[in-house]
Amino acid sequence: MERICSQCHAVLAAKTKTDWCPACGGALLERAALAQNSSEGLPHAVLDHRGIVLPRRHPVGGIITPQ
16 A cells, blocks of 8 residues: 555655655545556655655656556
């Protein structure tokens, strides 16, 4: 399960201990993870200083967004 903000849709890391979104103050929801990084060979998630998971980057440039 992963935690996501209901307002700004920021994904929080599992180790982040908070009841509200550190980016906007919105309520957090729990949902099934979209992708498991270790099983698909994807690089590990990069976290910012607030514990929010940053989007993956393409090797050539740009951000990879889920559809």
